[in-house]
Structure formats: structure tokens, C-alpha cells
Amino acid sequence: MxxxxxxxxxxxxxVEYGSPQQNEAVKEIVQQIKKEGDAALLRFTEQFDGTRLEADQLRVTQAELKAAYGQVEPSFVKSIQAAAANIRAFHQRQKRNSWMDLQPDGSLLGQIIRPLKRVGVYVPGGKAAYPSSVLMNVIPAQVAGVPEIVMVTPPATGGKEGVNPYILVAAAEAGVHEIYRVGGAQAIAALAYGTETIAPVDKICGPGNIYVALAKREVYGVVDIDSIAxxxxxxxxxxxxxxxxxxxxxxxxxxxxxxxxxxxxxxxxxxxxxxxxxxxxxxxxxxxxxxxxxxxxxxxxxxxxxxxxxxxxxxxxxxxxxxxxxxxxxxxxxxxxxxxxxxxxxxxxxxxxxxxxxxxxxxxxxxxxxxxxSSPVDVDDFIKKSSLIYYSKEALLGAAGDIMELARKEGLEGHARAIEIRVKAETEGEGDQLC
Amino acid sequence: MxxxxxxxxxxxxxVEYGSPQQNEAVKEIVQQIKKEGDAALLRFTEQFDGTRLEADQLRVTQAELKAAYGQVEPSFVKSIQAAAANIRAFHQRQKRNSWMDLQPDGSLLGQIIRPLKRVGVYVPGGKAAYPSSVLMNVIPAQVAGVPEIVMVTPPATGGKEGVNPYILVAAAEAGVHEIYRVGGAQAIAALAYGTETIAPVDKICGPGNIYVALAKREVYGVVDIDSIAxxxxxxxxxxxxxxxxxxxxxxxxxxxxxxxxxxxxxxxxxxxxxxxxxxxxxxxxxxxxxxxxxxxxxxxxxxxxxxxxxxxxxxxxxxxxxxxxxxxxxxxxxxxxxxxxxxxxxxxxxxxxxxxxxxxxxxxxxxxxxxxxSSPVDVDDFIKKSSLIYYSKEALLGAAGDIMELARKEGLEGHARAIEIRVKAETEGEGDQLC
Missing domain, CATH: 3.40.50.1980 (Nitrogenase molybdenum iron protein domain)
Incomplete structure (x- = not known):
């Protein structure tokens, strides 16, 4: 050394950004999935993974999930449970409450914190399939309160079976029960746009090869993505x-x-x-x-x-x-x-x-x-915030002058008038019936 | 209606992604700024803004900042101060502490929350220059504790003066005193890579035209950026x-x-x-x-x-x-x-x-x-988190079996050995002197 x-x-x-050819290939895959749904998804799965599936075979069954426990050592199950418990405990401490601030003039300001509704986790196939990464992606989402967490992972080449049982056990221990045997750019596109079988998600996370990374960048904006490691x-x-x-x-x-x-x-x-x-x-x-x-x-x-x-x-x-x-x-x-x-x-x-x-x-x-x-993945990556503004009549009348001053200095007369129309109505007693 | x-x-x-020509032009500008620094920055400022400057004229002086107060109405200053106070109060409630979790086995886990060190705020020129947006970008960074906040804004066409005084007053009220009269893709590149005059930042935020948006996307990864509105x-x-x-x-x-x-x-x-x-x-x-x-x-x-x-x-x-x-x-x-x-x-x-x-x-x-x-801009956008792990000897010996089990199942023997070498040394009393 x-x-x-x-x-x-x-x-x-x-940093790997992919060749123009790879970028073009990914754009084309994403477009076809967006347009054709399952049909394109099954076609690409046969083409790239060498696995011929029907739509009703895409989802890993509960029986398969159960069977995976028989294919791994009990020592592994015990260790993955110990890891999951520690990861869950640490991430629990990151949870935050919605909050509000009540003012004497009757106004209420706040921030509403909510989990994302549906999150997709990509798990690579082959040797890069790490059960520990399943826990690290899924548990923060679960602790955040995400009600639907779905996993995608490529099928074993040439067969309909063969999702790595260690991955399945990790998924089950983390609490994921909706798993599809699809991978590559086509899996990312399916998560972003949805197909007949796979409902679309709000965020996609998890590592993958260059095609997966390019597809994530391609669908960013339609859904959120994690950063590329x-x-x-x-x-x-x-x-x-x-x-x-x-x-x-x-x-x-x-x-x-x-x-x-x-x-x-x-x-x-x-x-x-x-x-x-x-x-x-x-x-x-x-x-x-x-x-x-x-x-x-x-x-x-x-x-x-x-x-x-x-x-x-x-x-x-x-x-x-x-x-x-x-x-x-x-x-x-x-x-x-x-x-x-x-x-x-x-x-x-x-x-x-x-x-x-x-x-x-x-x-x-x-x-x-x-x-x-930037920061390690945590619960914050799976929540969204909404601002909350409730102004009382008193609060609005107190603030109206400053709002109109600033709006007019920015040349936004319509903004000023939205305030002015209320001030006039309320101070001249001409307010309509109000809710 | x-x-x-x-x-x-x-x-x-x-959604506007820019033409291939615009993308190419922006890439070229970013490369030239990265390579040539101030020289390229001054050249592009003359070319695109029609303003010929020397390097020592890039920064808006304290005298100019002070003079701006004489160019705006006192009613504006009062209103911008009222807005700044409310924005500051709301964002103060978003601040979070670093935290730790001490376990009976002597281990300590935590999350350290720190402000970013240096943030750049882009403020567009002309009619899109909104003093209110200056407050909305700067104050959350300031409340987060960012010690260096710098602003860039295009010079008025054809002159060396002419940064909008409303913008300058808003900046001063928000607490920004380092302001450069540069705009466009060249300003974004200068913030990302630094020049002789402008030190590089960790994050760039604020709205701009398509060239500014493309430049932000181009430098993402070198620095953080906000999302494109x-x-x-x-x-x-x-x-x-x-x-x-x-x-x-x-x-x-x-x-x-x-x-x-x-x-x-x-x-x-x-x-x-x-x-x-x-x-x-x-x-x-x-x-x-x-x-x-x-x-x-x-x-x-x-x-x-x-x-x-x-x-x-x-x-x-x-x-x-x-x-x-x-x-x-x-x-x-x-x-x-x-x-x-x-x-x-x-x-x-x-x-x-x-x-x-x-x-x-x-x-x-x-x-x-x-x-x-995703969420409204807030204090969280200007912090970063570090995980903290301190394991005691007792904690390590207790966890060693599970760590080695999981590492070996993932085929990462080197990970297992980093634990094993400690277990052997500590349990066989062969530990070197340790800190």
C-alpha cells in the first residue's frame, strides 16, 4: 500500500453516466413499458433475463416466500432478525410529528408530515443481491409509515423460480410481501408508470447496474428516486x-x-x-x-x-x-x-x-x-411535508398592508387584489356569507 | 372559465428540458469556467449580459448594499422586515438537534446534524427578480446555521451598476452580504467549481431561466441543487x-x-x-x-x-x-x-x-x-446528517456472531475477518494496546 x-x-x-447507446436503449424501454404495460414487461424479461413468464407469474407467491425459509440456515434467520430489530430501533428515533404553531391573533401555522403512499425497492440479482441492503431500504420506509412497499428483483436466468431465498427471507422479515420477479430498466419503468399487474409507486430506491441507474434518472420527476451510490x-x-x-x-x-x-x-x-x-x-x-x-x-x-x-x-x-x-x-x-x-x-x-x-x-x-x-438514508427519505396555513380575520387584516406592499413591488397586482377584496368586504361589512 | x-x-x-443545442452550450460554459475561472466568468458576463467587468468589480460592495436602502421606499423595508421575521420564526421551529442513544452494553449510536458550510442562492435578473424569493431561499439556510450564504444575480445589461435595490435590501435583511453580479450558466458553474474570486459552495438553490436550470443539473453531484420549479x-x-x-x-x-x-x-x-x-x-x-x-x-x-x-x-x-x-x-x-x-x-x-x-x-x-x-423548502434542505457508531468491547463481542453470519452469507469474508480478528485478540487476551 x-x-x-x-x-x-x-x-x-x-463517475459512470452510461454511453449514448445505453441511454437510448433505456429511454426506449421506458417508453414501451409506459405505452404497453405488462406486454412490454414480459417481452423485456424474456429478452434480457431469458425467462418466459405470464403476467400472473410475475408476483412471487406467499407459498414461495414461506418456502424460502426452508432454503436458508436457521442461523441466517436469527441474524437477519437481530439486524432488523436494531435497524428498526435506530430508525424509530428519527420519526417526527406534524406540528402547529397557534398565534394569539387566531392564526395557525404548521407542517404536516406524512409517509409516502407507495415505495418500490429494487434488489439486484446475482452476486450483488445483499439481504442486508433489503433491510436498509425497506425498514426506514416502513418506520416512516409507508403503507405499501413493493420489491422488484430479476428472475434467475432461464427459469421461473429462483429468486434468491436469502433476499426473500430478508424481505419477509423487513415486512415486504409484494414482490415481483422483474429487473433492469423495465422494472424501474413498471414501478414509475405502473402496468396492469404492478401499481405505480411514488419513490424508487435501491441499487442496480447502469441500466437500472439510467432508468431511475429517466423516470425522476414522475416519481422520486434515491441517489445513485x-x-x-x-x-x-x-x-x-x-x-x-x-x-x-x-x-x-x-x-x-x-x-x-x-x-x-x-x-x-x-x-x-x-x-x-x-x-x-x-x-x-x-x-x-x-x-x-x-x-x-x-x-x-x-x-x-x-x-x-x-x-x-x-x-x-x-x-x-x-x-x-x-x-x-x-x-x-x-x-x-x-x-x-x-x-x-x-x-x-x-x-x-x-x-x-x-x-x-x-x-x-x-x-x-x-x-x-447529503446524508445516510433515513426515515426523512420516505416522508413528505405539507405547509398548513389558517389565518383568522384579525390575522389577515393585520397582515394585509405588508402583503399588498410586497405584491405590488413585485408587479403582481392580482396577488394584492386577492387580499384587498377581502379587506374591503370585511371592513365595509360587505362580506358574503363565509365558511 | x-x-x-x-x-x-x-x-x-x-416539462422543459432544453434543446440539445442549449444542453451543449451549457456544458461548454461549465467546462470553461471550471478550467479558466474568473477569466471565463468575465468573458461570458460580457458576452451574455453585455457588461464588461474586472474581477474586482464582481462583488457588490457594502456601499452599494447600503445605498440600496436609499433607493427603495421605507414602506417596502418595513414590509420585508415583517415578512423576514415571520419566515424566520416559522423555520426556527424546524430545527433539530443531533441525538444519541446510549445502550446498557456501552454502545452509543447517534445522528449528528450539521448545517451545510456554504450555500449559493441564484436570483434571476429583470422582472423575475422577486425580493420575497430571496427571503424564502436564504432564511431557511440561515436558520439551519449555514455560516456562509452567497448570492449571485445578473448585472443590469450594459452597465456595471444596477443590481435591483429591492433584491439588495431583501438580501441584507435576510443576512446575506456576499453578493456577486454574475448570472446565467456561468454563475452556476462559478458557484460549483469556484473561481479566483468566488469560493465554491456545497449547494445551489434559487430559480432561473432554462440555462440556469440546465447548468444546475450539469453540476449536480459536485454540489447539491434544489429541485427545478x-x-x-x-x-x-x-x-x-x-x-x-x-x-x-x-x-x-x-x-x-x-x-x-x-x-x-x-x-x-x-x-x-x-x-x-x-x-x-x-x-x-x-x-x-x-x-x-x-x-x-x-x-x-x-x-x-x-x-x-x-x-x-x-x-x-x-x-x-x-x-x-x-x-x-x-x-x-x-x-x-x-x-x-x-x-x-x-x-x-x-x-x-x-x-x-x-x-x-x-x-x-x-x-x-x-x-x-416532495416538500416545501425548509431547514432540512440545508443540513446534512452523519451517523455515529461507538461500540464497546462488550457490544462487539455480543454482536460478532450475527455480523460474521451475515457477511459470510453475502460472500464478504473480509468483512467477517475484520470482526473475527478482534474477537480472537480480545478473547484470547492478545489485544494490542488499544485506543
Missing amino acids: KILSSAEFKLERE GPSEIAVLADEHANPAYVAADLLSQAEHDEMASAILVTPSREFAERCAAEVERQLAELPRKDIAGASIRDYGAILLVDSIEAGIGIINRLAPEHFELLVENPLNYLGLVENAGAIFLGPYSSEPVGDYLAGPNHIIPTNGTARF | KILSSAEFKLERE GPSEIAVLADEHANPAYVAADLLSQAEHDEMASAILVTPSREFAERCAAEVERQLAELPRKDIAGASIRDYGAILLVDSIEAGIGIINRLAPEHFELLVENPLNYLGLVENAGAIFLGPYSSEPVGDYLAGPNHIIPTNGTARF
Whole structure:
């Protein structure tokens, strides 16, 4: 692992926007689903997934969901239940009430907070199907109070069965019972516009390949979408009191995700840096996914030497990493300085996988520096707010002068007159019967 | 105003995405600003705004800000101060604290809530320069605690002076003192990437023309952006107890914004519908902006007859209007049924312009049906959250089995080992010195 002395390190990764051909293909798929519904959905499922289905086979049956429990180990069910309970408990604390503010002039102002009505969760097929991500997408929506949560996931190639049983168990434990075996851009379009079988949703979330990402961008505005996640990242700021074996293991746990994942160690100690670099080499050699993790460490990994912990925090704030481990002697001395990090892990026992699977906070976290302005997925992503304004006669008469002044300065006479007509009617006793 | 009996009315408006030529032009401007900074910014300002500036003239001076107060009426200053105070008070109620959850096993989970560091507000030039919108964009950011709020607005064509003094006064009253006289796509690019004179921001908000909108979309990801507002909308649900003159005035106050604005009345009473239609004609004839309002009413206005108030609410929920006035005898009987509306106005004195200017809730509200899944601008738009995870040794040892189980089922052995290495070291007493 390379050790750099420069504090000017900058993480540069290409963001994938898709080729013009991919964009065109996705637009065409979306249009056909919008126009033809199920017929197009079944056609694309045969074409891209090699699976021939009838419309009444799209939905995963309750029997299949039940059968999935027999196809997974009881230890898995127990662990997914433990994770779901912690995730639910953490997200419960994010719930907010509608509120109102009553004024002595009789006016009432407020904010009404409501769950979205129907949310679609995309779950990729194959090796990228992570049961933990099912929990992380579904539970916040469920805690928000979303009454209808629906899942889509590609059918196993060449068969009508074969939705991954671990995914089905995670879905059931999270509380999703409406699942369709469709994937790709066609599944996103079906969620956005609806088909005869699949009712349209208000928001689509969950990761997917480039076609899924492009389709989500294409339907944005018709429905809400979550943000597109980039490759995973970890930054560890550690001093010589930390355990190099722990640091190396945590760096590798992110590196094994993806050749483009990034693992960065920032430390004021060259000796510690060298011990960590050696540990990374040693542990990497024994890792099943060493090809992936090795490429990630080589291309996007680095150990950065800094003059002080404070200078290290400065680098962290510039990187705005998805995951940040603060492994220094007194982490609370520095926590207040951390401005930009998606999730912050303190101390030697808060290994990043604790957050990936079990602690409770969401593992869908801003990547690629966007923690500067965005946040981990939470309950807020599944609610909407409406402003509420009730003005009494007294309140309106008190405010009328200012409203008309501002409206007329903006050249909006119609706005002023909507107020004036009331003032005239009410003060001249000419008010019609009013409700 | 046309009266339709169908409950199947659907509001269809084209969304403006810009021509390929406009998209290309904006991409080129953004690239040149990114590469050349001030030099390109000054060049585009001369080219598009006809204003030749030096870099040290970009920023509006404190003297200009002060002078602006002499160029506006004292009544305007008083009204803008009243509005600012109400907007600030309402948004103050949206502030949230960071929180934590301490468990008996010594673990600590939490969510850290922090303001964005630097926010840029775009204010259009010419007639679309609304002082009220300055307050509505700036104050939520300020209440969120954003320490640096910067404004950009195009220079008056052909001169170096000439930022609208009403805009400057609104900015000063809202608390913005860093203002640059640049506009268009070049201003958005300067805010996103920074130039020698303008430091880059974390989020850009505020309305603008198609070039501004395309530039915001182009830089999204480098910075956050607000959502692109569509034409204004009002839907009024009224029964025969309402005052037709009030209803007509409120419909026209939205119609006067834009030929594409939409004003819809929903009512169970045909007689009331006819009285309102007549009132709209009468008031429209006297409106200064009658050409705009008339086109809006003709093309996007309608009165919809429904069988009941409840059926009317059903239409409202399908429309998900930006502004919704509920003018029926007992509005609280129906409020709970309203699922989708950006801002809800109750009763005869809560005319929509009350919300545009003075009440306090934000007037930047989702349009075009997006109130189904999005919300008025508020303090939440200017904060970011970080998850916080501190696990004690006891908490880690208790959770280790479940974490390793889930990681291994997902094929992520490196994740499991980051936990395992700690469990082994801690239970075999081989822990290195730890911080």
C-alpha cells in the first residue's frame, strides 16, 4: 500500500453516466413499458433475463416466500432478525410529528408530515443481491409509515423460480410481501408508470447496474428516486495507539467490495503507517476476494502521512468519506472537528462491518464526496411535508398592508387584489356569507 | 372559465428540458469556467449580459448594499422586515438537534446534524427578480446555521451598476452580504467549481431561466441543487358557502404568474361554479396582467364539478397541487383526507398570497404533482446528517456472531475477518494496546 507524504491527495474517480447507446436503449424501454404495460414487461424479461413468464407469474407467491425459509440456515434467520430489530430501533428515533404553531391573533401555522403512499425497492440479482441492503431500504420506509412497499428483483436466468431465498427471507422479515420477479430498466419503468399487474409507486430506491441507474434518472420527476451510490469508501484516521491488524482488516473490508472501492489511512506516524502497510499485504494474501481487494488497494488505496491529528481531520473533511473510522487515543477530542463524513465509527471495537450489518444506522451512505451535502438514508427519505396555513380575520387584516406592499413591488397586482377584496368586504361589512 | 363535469381531468403540461443545442452550450460554459475561472466568468458576463467587468468589480460592495436602502421606499423595508421575521420564526421551529442513544452494553449510536458550510442562492435578473424569493431561499439556510450564504444575480445589461435595490435590501435583511453580479450558466458553474474570486459552495438553490436550470443539473453531484420549479398552480376546493369573489381573486393571483400557470376550482355546486366563472371574467378584465392570466385560465384553468367534497379531495390528491385552498364549511372535517398538497390554506382569510409573502411557511413548494413525494423548502434542505457508531468491547463481542453470519452469507469474508480478528485478540487476551 503506497505511503504518500502529501496532504494534497485527491480522490479522483470517474463517475459512470452510461454511453449514448445505453441511454437510448433505456429511454426506449421506458417508453414501451409506459405505452404497453405488462406486454412490454414480459417481452423485456424474456429478452434480457431469458425467462418466459405470464403476467400472473410475475408476483412471487406467499407459498414461495414461506418456502424460502426452508432454503436458508436457521442461523441466517436469527441474524437477519437481530439486524432488523436494531435497524428498526435506530430508525424509530428519527420519526417526527406534524406540528402547529397557534398565534394569539387566531392564526395557525404548521407542517404536516406524512409517509409516502407507495415505495418500490429494487434488489439486484446475482452476486450483488445483499439481504442486508433489503433491510436498509425497506425498514426506514416502513418506520416512516409507508403503507405499501413493493420489491422488484430479476428472475434467475432461464427459469421461473429462483429468486434468491436469502433476499426473500430478508424481505419477509423487513415486512415486504409484494414482490415481483422483474429487473433492469423495465422494472424501474413498471414501478414509475405502473402496468396492469404492478401499481405505480411514488419513490424508487435501491441499487442496480447502469441500466437500472439510467432508468431511475429517466423516470425522476414522475416519481422520486434515491441517489445513485458510487463505489464504497473508507477513511481511517489512526495514531500509533491503534492496532495495525484492526486497521488493515477494516481497510480490506471495504476494498473487497469493488475494484473501484477506496481505502485510505491517514496517520501522523510513519512507523505506524509502515506496520499497517505490512498488515494489509499479509491479510490481503489470505483474502478470498484478494483480486478485487488488491486492485482497489493498488488503484484507490493510500496511506497519507500528516503532521497532526488535526491536519488529518482536515483531509477527512476534504474527502468527505462514506465511512470514517477515528482510531486515536481520545476520539471525543476530535469528533467536533469532523464536518464531512457519512458515518463515523469511534474506537477500536466499532469496525466498519458493525455498521454494515448490525448496529442500526443505515448502511446506504453518501459516496464520492457528497457527504458534504447529503446524508445516510433515513426515515426523512420516505416522508413528505405539507405547509398548513389558517389565518383568522384579525390575522389577515393585520397582515394585509405588508402583503399588498410586497405584491405590488413585485408587479403582481392580482396577488394584492386577492387580499384587498377581502379587506374591503370585511371592513365595509360587505362580506358574503363565509365558511 | 370552462366547467367540466368529468372527474377524470388530468393536468398535462410539458416539462422543459432544453434543446440539445442549449444542453451543449451549457456544458461548454461549465467546462470553461471550471478550467479558466474568473477569466471565463468575465468573458461570458460580457458576452451574455453585455457588461464588461474586472474581477474586482464582481462583488457588490457594502456601499452599494447600503445605498440600496436609499433607493427603495421605507414602506417596502418595513414590509420585508415583517415578512423576514415571520419566515424566520416559522423555520426556527424546524430545527433539530443531533441525538444519541446510549445502550446498557456501552454502545452509543447517534445522528449528528450539521448545517451545510456554504450555500449559493441564484436570483434571476429583470422582472423575475422577486425580493420575497430571496427571503424564502436564504432564511431557511440561515436558520439551519449555514455560516456562509452567497448570492449571485445578473448585472443590469450594459452597465456595471444596477443590481435591483429591492433584491439588495431583501438580501441584507435576510443576512446575506456576499453578493456577486454574475448570472446565467456561468454563475452556476462559478458557484460549483469556484473561481479566483468566488469560493465554491456545497449547494445551489434559487430559480432561473432554462440555462440556469440546465447548468444546475450539469453540476449536480459536485454540489447539491434544489429541485427545478415548474409553473405555479392553485387548486381550490369550495362549496356554496364560499365567496365567489374571493375564490376568483385567488385563482387569478396564480394565473397572473405565467401563461403556463394552472388554476383549478373543484366544487360540488354547479350554481357556485357558474358564479365563480363569472367573477373570474369580471376580475380578469381589470387585471394589469390580464393577457398572461387570461392565457393561463384559458389553457390550464378549469372548474371541475364533483359529487361531493370527498370526491373533490380525491381529485386534489391526484393533482397534488402546489397550493391548495380548502374553502368549505368545516374544513377540519376534510383536512385529514388531504394526502397530496404542497401547502394547504384553510378558510376564507387564508388567501394564497398570505403564504406567498407573509405568513412564514416557505413559498418554494413542489409543483407538477411532485407534492406526492416532495416538500416545501425548509431547514432540512440545508443540513446534512452523519451517523455515529461507538461500540464497546462488550457490544462487539455480543454482536460478532450475527455480523460474521451475515457477511459470510453475502460472500464478504473480509468483512467477517475484520470482526473475527478482534474477537480472537480480545478473547484470547492478545489485544494490542488499544485506543
